[in-house]
Amino acid sequence: MLALKIKAAACLALVAATLPAPAQAAPEPGWGGDGLTWTTTAIAPGVEVRSGVLQRPTAPYWTVTVAAPATNVLTGAATVVDLGSAGWASATAERLAAAGFPARQEVVRRPSYTDTPRGVAGVRVRTGKFATQAEAQTTVTALRAAGFPTATAAWTGYDVDQAPDAERVHVAVVDPRAFRGSVEASHGETVATREKTSTLASKLGALVAVNGGFFVTSDADGYQGVPAGLAAYDGRLESLSAGSRAALVLGPGPARIANLTSTVTVRSGGAVHAVEGVNRKPGVLRNCGRPGAVPTTAARQDFTCTSADELVLFTDAFGAALPAGAGTQVVLDASGVVLSAGARGGVLLPGQSAVQGIGTSADWLATHAVAGRRLLVDSRVREASGFPTVTPRSVVSAAPLLLRDGRLAVDAATEGVLDPRDLSFGYAWSQQRQPRTMAGIDARGRLLLVTVDGRQPGVSEGVTLVEGARLMRSLGAVDALNLDGGGSSAMVVAGAVVNRPSDAAGERAVGDVVAVLP
Numbered sequence: 001m002l003a004l005k006i007k008a009a010a011c012l013a014l015v016a017a018t019l020p021a022p023a024q025a026a027p028e029p030g031w032g033g034d035g036l037t038w039t040t041t042a043i044a045p046g047v048e049v050r051s052g053v054l055q056r057p058t059a060p061y062w063t064v065t066v067a068a069p070a071t072n073v074l075t076g077a078a079t080v081v082d083l084g085s086a087g088w089a090s091a092t093a094e095r096l097a098a099a100g101f102p103a104r105q106e107v108v109r110r111p112s113y114t115d116t117p118r119g120v121a122g123v124r125v126r127t128g129k130f131a132t133q134a135e136a137q138t139t140v141t142a143l144r145a146a147g148f149p150t151a152t153a154a155w156t157g158y159d160v161d162q163a164p165d166a167e168r169v170h171v172a173v174v175d176p177r178a179f180r181g182s183v184e185a186s187h188g189e190t191v192a193t194r195e196k197t198s199t200l201a202s203k204l205g206a207l208v209a210v211n212g213g214f215f216v217t218s219d220a221d222g223y224q225g226v227p228a229g230l231a232a233y234d235g236r237l238e239s240l241s242a243g244s245r246a247a248l249v250l251g252p253g254p255a256r257i258a259n260l261t262s263t264v265t266v267r268s269g270g271a272v273h274a275v276e277g278v279n280r281k282p283g284v285l286r287n288c289g290r291p292g293a294v295p296t297t298a299a300r301q302d303f304t305c306t307s308a309d310e311l312v313l314f315t316d317a318f319g320a321a322l323p324a325g326a327g328t329q330v331v332l333d334a335s336g337v338v339l340s341a342g343a344r345g346g347v348l349l350p351g352q353s354a355v356q357g358i359g360t361s362a363d364w365l366a367t368h369a370v371a372g373r374r375l376l377v378d379s380r381v382r383e384a385s386g387f388p389t390v391t392p393r394s395v396v397s398a399a400p401l402l403l404r405d406g407r408l409a410v411d412a413a414t415e416g417v418l419d420p421r422d423l424s425f426g427y428a429w430s431q432q433r434q435p436r437t438m439a440g441i442d443a444r445g446r447l448l449l450v451t452v453d454g455r456q457p458g459v460s461e462g463v464t465l466v467e468g469a470r471l472m473r474s475l476g477a478v479d480a481l482n483l484d485g486g487g488s489s490a491m492v493v494a495g496a497v498v499n500r501p502s503d504a505a506g507e508r509a510v511g512d513v514v515a516v517l518p
Contacts, residue, residue, distance in 0.1 A: 028112055029161040031463065032470035036169060041493075043207050046179025047172065047516060049493050054167040060157030060457070062136040064143060066092055066103075066125045067150035070424040074295045074303070080150045081424040083108055083122025092125045099146045101127040101139070108161070111431055111466045115413045116420045121431075126154070133457075157461040158433045158454075168460040170491045170499050171475060172208045172449040174516055176254060183250050183447060185212055185231070185394035187512040190319020191238050191279050194225040194509035197490040198497050206515040209492045210437050210449045212396040214287060214301075214484050215511025221286045221304045223320055225511045226279055228286040230262050230381070230397035233512070237262060237379045237391055238317055240278050242289030243299030244384045245415045246401040246481035248439045248514065251393030255447045257439070257479040259384035259401060259415075264313055266355060267376040268368035273361065275377075277312035281323050282358045289416065299416030301399065301426065309359030313377065316348045328362040330355050330369040338371050353377070396483065396514055402438065402469035403480040410465050417465075433462035435489040435502045439514065440477030448477055449514060451491045455502040484510065 036052035043049055068084025071077070084092070093103035106124040110116060127143075130136040136153035143151035156162045174183060186204055188195050194215070201209035214228040227239035230247055241262040249256045264275035276290045283306055289299035292307045314322055322329065324345035331339045334351040344356050355375065357365035369375050381395070382388050400415035402408070412418045418426025428434075435454035441447060450472065454462020463471060465482060472480035487503035488510050501507045 028109070030467045030470065031164050031167070032467065033474035036167065043493065044179065044181070044518065046175040046177070047207055049208065049498070050171040050173065051498070052167070052169040052171070054164065056165055058163040058165040060155060060162050060165055060461075062130040062133050063126045063154050063156055064128050064136055064139050064151050065154045066096065066127070066143070066148050067152065068092075068122070068125075069150075070422070072424060073419060073422040074300070079424045081122075081427060083124055083423050083427065086123050089123035089125050096125070096127055096148070099148075101143065101146075103127045106161075110420075111160070111410070111464065112408060113410045113412045113466075114408075115411045116418070121427075122423055155457045157457055160431060160433070160464050160467065164433065164461040166458055166460050167463075168453040168500065169471070170451045172210070172491065172493070172516065174447040174449070176445055176447070181207070181516065181518045183255060183514065183516050185233055185248075185250060185396045185512055185514055187225070187227075187231070187233055187238070187317070191315075191317050192223040192226050192320035194511060196507045196509050197513050198492045198495070198507060200513045201492040201515060202495060204515045204517060206492065206513075207494065207518055208449065208516040209513045210451060211484055211488045211490050211510045212512040212514050213398045216280075216286050222281040222284045223279075227397070227511055229399075230260055230395055231512065232381070232392055232395040233317070235391060235393050236315065236317070237264070237381065238279055238315060240264065240276070240290065241397065242285070242287035243416055245289075245299060245397055245399040247395050247397040248481060248483070249392045249395055250514075252390065254445055255441060257401070257441060257481050260389075260395070260397065261382050261384065263380045263382070265378045266311065266313075267378065268370070268373070271364075271368050273311055273364050273368075275313050275355070276307065276310040279314055279318045280312060282310060282312045282325075282327065282356050283307050287416070299399070301417045301429065309361050311355055311357045311361045311365060314348060314354040314356065316350050316352055318348065322346050322348065322354055322356070325358075326362075327356055327358040328366045329357075330365060330375065332375055332377075336374045336376055338369050338373055338375055341366065341369050341371055396512060398481060398483045400465065401481050402465065402472055403440065403477055406473065406478045408466065408469045408473075410469055412465060430465045433464055433467070434485055435462045435487070436468050436485040437483040437489045437491075438468055438472055438480055439483055440472045440475065440480035442476040443478050448472070448475055448480075449491070449516075450475065451489050451499045453489070453500045453502065456500065459500065483514075
């Protein structure tokens with residue numbers, strides 16, 4: 001609001017001289033699931049849905065944040081981030097005061113992740129307190145005109161150091177001792193497509209369904225709907241892991257949560273070659289996390305790496321035209337016999353698969369895949385420790401792990417959802433409140449499927465990763481992981497969406513779901 005400006009030069013000098021030092025943040029702030037009012041609905045024997053609502057007068061408000069300049073550590077590109085150094089914050093606050101905008105400096109501490117440094121993450125610079133977003137936006141416009149181009153409106157209810165005033169939580173509890181149905185992951189009829197959680201739930205006849213793992217959302221990053229991490233459906237591996245990331249494993253046996261990796265190889269006689277992708281565009285690796293990926297072989301959330309040399313396997317569940325381009329392709333029958341070898345492209349028939357190669361891997365494929373001879377494909381899923389496991393019936397993978405044996409176990413850096421060297425990567429994703437979908441296992445072996453609505457001031461703020469872990473523990477989970485969230489978060493019960501998805505357009509089309517089937 002322009003009325004906030006202090007016009008007198010003497011007042012400007014006084015404000016600059018008495019500028020407050022950064023306020024010290026309390027250690028490990030955040031919400032943990034307290035204050036919810038619950039209602040419970042029985043869906044079927046062994047299946048119930050609990051709905052929790054939090055409303056309390058904690059008085060978050062709209063404000064304006066001035067972001068700090070930053071550099072992406074992987075690409076070198078200039079960017080901005082909400083937190084800066086103490087020196088930057090002090091200088092920026094002085095500039096704001098001189099321009100007539102009294103500023104606050106807010107120290108933000110690092111959360112208690114298992115694999116990142118502790119202490120101060122940075123200092124946030126803000127100005128003003130407003131009742132509405134429109135009022136905050138008026139000040140944003142004025143600030144940008146005054147030489148602060150990184151000013152943006154912000155709702156303090158998304159800050160972990162501000163207690164939330166509103167939360168909406170839905171919890172589906174599946175007790176395997178009483179429930180006679182099954183819990184499965186499903187991508188629908190094809191892998192390379194997107195459908196709403198409610199649409200897939202209807203097709204499957206699900207009692208309950210939630211959105212599942214990370215997936216490709218843009219044509220620039222591959223084929224939309226394809227999992228961006230480990231995925232298995234009906235006992236078949238349909239996407240490879242992006243690093244060692246948390247996964248919900250459904251069968252054989254009880255549901256469990258584990259950090260898994262995967263490998264695929266092809267063999268022709270005594271010659272063996274690694275396959276670095278399943279059902280994805282060769283050379284394009286969403287979330288990275290594979291050998292040969294550039295600029296990093298580590299998992300990197302919502303980042304697309306590239307590769308100039310690799311083999312990629314396509315199954316008949318892919319469901320789209322095979323990608324064309326330079327390289328080599330072989331088509332296999334259900335027994336692995338090479339039916340054809342040549343240029344990339346075409347469509348697979350039921351029971352067929354294909355291997356595509358680019359770079360020198362294409363040369364290997366052209367040399368060793370001979371029409372009429374078998375090309376043996378071997379798929380392996382392993383625990384993070386390296387111990388092999390049987391390919392599960394269903395796997396939905398996301399990141400990061402939240403709980404292990406009842407303890408907070410958020411390994412955010414290891415699973416690539418933030419980089420402690422680069423606050424421009426993952427800070428908002430992990431350390432500010434967002435809509436979340438989570439899964440957990442409690443001490444009785446029950447599966448908990450949980451959604452928390454977010455990005456809706458006064459309705460539901462969402463949770464940070466640490467708050468999500470605390471919430472899951474308050475619900476009784478001993479092991480838990482974070483699934484895909486944001487606008488993807490959705491829970492469907494008896495055919496109806498019971499939560500409030502955050503996208504302005506409504507429920508988002510996703511890659512796969514976790515479905516409770518009768």
